[in-house]
Amino acid sequence: MRILIVGGGMGGTILANNLARRLKSEIRHGKAAITMLSASDRHMYQPGLLYTCVGRMAPDELYRDQANLLEPEIEFHVDPVEEFNLDANSVKSRSGKSYGYDSLVIATGSRAMPETIPGLAENSVNCYTEQNALDMWRQVKNFKGGKVGIVVGVPHKCPMIPLEITFVLHDYFAAKGIADKTEFHYTYPIGRLHSLENVGKWAEGEFAKMGIKTKTLFNIKNVEGNGKIVHSEEGESIQCDLLISVPPHKGMEVIEKNGLGKGGFIPTDRHSLRMEGRDNVYVIGDTTNLPISKAGSTAHFEAEALGENLAAIVKFGEPVRDYDGKVFCFIEAGKDRATYAMFDYGHPPAPKAPNKAVHWFKMAYNQFYWASARGLL
Amino acid sequence: MGEPKIIDARGTYCPGPLMELIANIKQADIGDELEVLSTDEGSAKDIPEWIRKVGHELVGTRQVENVWHVVIRKAK
Numbered sequence: 499m500r501i502l503i504v505g506g507g508m509g510g511t512i513l514a515n516n517l518a519r520r521l522k523s524e525i526r527h528g529k530a531a532i533t534m535l536s537a538s539d540r541h542m543y544q545p546g547l548l549y550t551c552v553g554r555m556a557p558d559e560l561y562r563d564q565a566n567l568l569e570p571e572i573e574f575h576v577d578p579v580e581e582f583n584l585d586a587n588s589v590k591s592r593s594g595k596s597y598g599y600d601s602l603v604i605a606t607g608s609r610a611m612p613e614t615i616p617g618l619a620e621n622s623v624n625c626y627t628e629q630n631a632l633d634m635w636r637q638v639k640n641f642k643g644g645k646v647g648i649v650v651g652v653p654h655k656c657p658m659i660p661l662e663i664t665f666v667l668h669d670y671f672a673a674k675g676i677a678d679k680t681e682f683h684y685t686y687p688i689g690r691l692h693s694l695e696n697v698g699k700w701a702e703g704e705f706a707k708m709g710i711k712t713k714t715l716f717n718i719k720n721v722e723g724n725g726k727i728v729h730s731e732e733g734e735s736i737q738c739d740l741l742i743s744v745p746p747h748k749g750m751e752v753i754e755k756n757g758l759g760k761g762g763f764i765p766t767d768r769h770s771l772r773m774e775g776r777d778n779v780y781v782i783g784d785t786t787n788l789p790i791s792k793a794g795s796t797a798h799f800e801a802e803a804l805g806e807n808l809a810a811i812v813k814f815g816e817p818v819r820d821y822d823g824k825v826f827c828f829i830e831a832g833k834d835r836a837t838y839a840m841f842d843y844g845h846p847p848a849p850k851a852p853n854k855a856v857h858w859f860k861m862a863y864n865q866f867y868w869a870s871a872r873g874l875l
Numbered sequence: 876m877g878e879p880k881i882i883d884a885r886g887t888y889c890p891g892p893l894m895e896l897i898a899n900i901k902q903a904d905i906g907d908e909l910e911v912l913s914t915d916e917g918s919a920k921d922i923p924e925w926i927r928k929v930g931h932e933l934v935g936t937r938q939v940e941n942v943w944h945v946v947i948r949k950a951k
Binding site: 652653657687688695715731732746768789791825827844846847 | 888892
């Protein structure tokens, strides 16, 4: 069976390594083959950008060489896909080559698109790419006090970022000695401070202690550059001196261009992870249209379930289990404390109070991640 | 008028039914109907509250066993 994985991010890499370990014998005997196509020769640890934007993680610490992360059985090419020919079970890449497959996995991720909201890109900073995180770091370190606005677009990856960026910046400005000159205005698109109800309730208490002002049911409509005034779809406005955005995201352009999914998100079965209408095409990570968190852990757990299933199809002819919707998100809560939210389709999250032990575990995980990417954790 | 676009947010907690609606309504055309399926009772109140505030149309709400169906028409 030829397994083609499109996308070398967290989901694609963990899946490829997971499969390579499970199918070593089949690959050696020519019964299976794994090929990965990626747009980059580097693998980025995206959660590290939260630290880069406050100067705590240098950009070079975010990357590893992609080929070095992969098991030797995986055929890897830096040759992004430009055309999907699903009826012919093949894709065409930028170099002009066609790659055929028996099973295709699309794991192309998502991208922050502040430019889709008038005035947002030019008047705000965010931490979703290396360049954006560095631009944010420069503005943050030169900030002398004033109003800091946090605005959130939908959908976005890393659902904890709105809270985390608030706590991290609050700590940063306190350490700089300008906490008394800084006023935070946190906004959120729905009627509470976070999509997870008990996380939102916990955040209310934390924000009240920190004097952070909040506005809920606030969906960004446009930003006026003169005075950084953010207007919402609901008819409200906030003015700020430093505007931090969590921009709305889209899937990759190649997905939309090939008509695979509106907004670049592919309709996907929530249990089998099959693309709707296709028996041999699977989707994992941010690329799905599933109503679950766009988070690294989602990609990780999906990759594990799909790895088990694809290996079982090779060995036994059929899949063995469903993806259960599992997600695990750390929440950095400031002052060297953290907690986490863990949930699946059947069990809501019940996060505990943040503590230092979980924060230090998160710090350790920032390094353990590379073992996860190799499919070892 | 075609069938409403179904947003099946049953058994999901994050981002949750209202945020799924907000993400999907952006991609819809004016006049399109969207139907949110949710096992979260709060959605039956949260979604109409947001629809009213933003100026879309609430077509109807019904409960079938433990699933709430909220139908919205994009008005602008």
